[in-house]
Amino acid sequence: MSEGLLGSEWFRLILGLLIVLGFASLNALFLVWLERKVAGHIQLRPGPMEVGPHGLLQTIMDAIKLMGKELILPAKADRKLFFLAPVLVFMPVLVGFLVLPFGPSMIIRDMNLGVLLVFAFSTFTVLAILAGGWASNNKYALLGAIRSVAQNVAYEIPLLLAVMSVVLMVHSLSFSEIVTSQKSVWFVFVQPIACLIYLISATAETNRAPFDIPEAESELVAGFHTEYSGMGFGLFFLAEYTNMFIVCAVATSLFFGGWNGLFGISLGIPGVFWFLFKTYALIFILMWVRWTFPRVRFDQLMNFSWKVMIPLSLANLVVTAIVLKLI
Amino acid sequence: MAEQDNTQEYRRIYTLNLGPQHPSTHGVLRILLDLDGEYIVKADPVIGYGHRGHEKMGENRQYKQFLPNASRLDYLSGMLFNHGFVLAVEKLVGIEVPERAKYIRVIASELNRISSHLLWFGTYIMDLGGFTPFLYAFDDREQILDILDSVSGSRLTYSYCRFGGVTRDVDYKFIDMTRAFLKRMETRWADYDDLVTKNIIFIHRTRGVGIIDEELARQYGVTGPNLRACGVGFDVRRSEPYEVYDRLDFEVPTGSSGDALDRYYVRFKEMQQSCRIIDQALDQLPGGDFLTKKVPQKLAPPKGEVYAAFESARGLSAFYLVSDGSPGPYRCHIRVPSFGNLNVLSEVLPGTLVADAISILGSIDVVIPEIDR
């Protein structure tokens, strides 16, 4: 009986969800700490140092503080939408965890449409951002929300085209199959341009600097979450970092061989550690980029997408298709 | 039908209140922006939030009592304003300044100019969204503050110059620290070039943005690096050399197109020129007194007036003092460069994006409390 329970799909799902919830929150807190540490050391200062060893508990304390704060509703704001938006922004990000291949047997639900599911749901966040920006009844928030929509639409296309080149090579939308086919050679060596396009578009998708124009601090104060306080803001924050983890995890499994070691050499390290190591390395690069560059302007961002990224990704896709056909 | 169109047009344009509390208005500035989408239709800067009545204070104080006020006008170049005020009073009363004091003042002023420009550099990149150069610039600026602290005892509002000299002589430690700073900066310029000047994103954010041409600058009395960026090599240190600037060899860097990128270049090169000036001044630094003994405790200048111009970090500044023979001025007017530099915004901003507005505002380098006085 118990074996039946353990093996049942439902048990697996519920356990998975619980693990995902815990992991997502802790991971986001860790990432915030990591971001502050990376930023600090790049800027020749130590970052958080006071709470816990090397400030490790700082973000946990911050989260507790955020939970204790009052949720302020601006005058004439759309009450329902205003409170719905932070929830809406966080839920789709969690769904992405369902199909992420942490290890050969560590996928909560190995769907044959896994890649599609992740991107379908990650697109959903833009709706929440729009809702939050609109409901705030604040011009800065609205401007940020509008920018966010335009940006996401523009960068979704090269992102998906880049993913498409990989999918064409594997003939599958399932993460485990994509990862398995990178056993000997990672796709980053086969598809370097697609990988670069994916990483740039993913940065834009997650609204990270230098593409953080929806929340452009020096222009729009805080962009779409200007009016959010307490845990409302906390959820946006959490979603941003979880989203960052997801895009990097997807990049890891699409281009950097997922749980596989380099050229099939795993050094006896379990696959899940390979996966996490590579994901965090990618996250580190995103942070490094963020703390180096100034922000691009809105129209330049769009130009870059439509004039450089999309033609490039289309060309890459066509070349991939032709080469595959010839082989 | 026509009426309906009008109402639609009316709704298209909305007002955004940029400031007084906003992350990048450099002090308490408010700009009323009429926007069409993200494009600016009309801009109206509103100032005066930091008005302290320095000019009225000047009338009610003795000349030397106004000394601490001078550095508080433009707190980023406190030494320069302090220096400028002392120049004005010395001119009015006719006080001879020892050579050594002149050199010390020039060194201190140029150090302050670099620190002001470094702060501008950092905050400007921060306005554009890059946070890290800000802290690198502050790291360098900290060296200057340490140097000035070691001689004036203060880090921001120096109050270092006195009528007829300076409060405290410089020692070998000061000279060594300054030399070490100059040496350090030689390697830093290359880093700034790699990190910012050559950066494609930065260039795209600033090239062709917020063009102030010569005619516009003349109309609004724009001075300083903003004027030099449009190709006019006008610098008070050159045109009316005060102290020992005529004995020092330095260039007045100019740009060509007057856009934000040129303003950046000009300020960047100015920092390097200031380093050159300091280097020469240290070489030429003579011995002797640092403060003349002949200044009476109670100044009694002759009746008359003086208009003493000097080059602050932001441009042509001047103290206009009218004396009625009493120990305090009858009228004390301060010409501040940021006034004209900000005034021009109402003509530069329309037609640009909100993001550009921030870029332009940062690039003209205003200090609002200086305007508010």
Next chain:
Amino acid sequence: MSYFKEIFVGGLSLIEGMAVTVRRLFQPLVTVQYPRKKIPLSSAYRGHIELKIFEDTGTHKCIVCLSCEKTCPSGVIQVEGVKMKEKGPKTATNYVIDFSKCSLCGLCVEICPTQTLQYSREYELVGETRSDCVIDCLARLAKQVEKKEMETGRQLGQGDGDGNV
């Protein structure tokens, strides 16, 4: 062609920028964890003013000439004194500064005829009310004298002791 060139040069410039920041990642930190570690004050540091202790008298030399009070631009200083002897200068009975108004210009220190004013080296100042900013310099001096006597183990100022030289 210029299109590709710009992408290439632009990309290169971005990588150069990242090289600068990553180099910093391995450089020693420049900041100091303040309350745990402190930077030495510069010798010229200007704190609020205080009365100097003279070795010969063991106290200050204020003669209540009121120069500092008159020269202060902001009316920070309040001095009161009484005449202890028929001839000679007054002795200060009250020397109070309101530090909240002080702009640290140093005019009082420069004008003092007996050089009995100096800048203190106090910089960790905090107050909860306005009255916390009011510093009684004579009381402060008395404490400093006491401390100095404890340290050196001898009575300061074997002279006449009331400020006269």
Next chain:
Amino acid sequence: MKVKELEAIMLEKFPDAPLKRDETGLTGALWSIDVPISGIRDAAKAFGSAGFFLESITALDFEDTFELVYHFNRYEPKSRLVVRVLCGHDQVPASICDIFRGAGWLEREVHDFFGISFSGNTDLRALLLPEDADYRPLRKTFGKVSAYHKREEIYG
């Protein structure tokens, strides 16, 4: 434009108040000219076409009159020029904000501090003072004042 030409123009326009040259430059201005209140715009136009820019406008409050002081300068060494305009306490000088567009704010500031209105400047809202300020802080009748002189007591 050469200095000679400018001097000729000014002499033609204001025959009884020639352009005075101060060789010592002790006051900071190389030339000075006293212009009647009706002649501000003519003078400003002449300086504008001679390539001058407006450095500052300020006023002095004397017991008998206001004195408006305009400082012009050129992008050349030592060419500052000061224009003095006597303006009675109830007189309204003409605005030069269409000749020098930057003059608008400077006139607003003078209006703020002294209550001098400039005819032709349509935007005389308070610039540095609060919007509802009804006091003129730099007049010698406001607040603490150390002295209030007649003009000749200072300028002789």
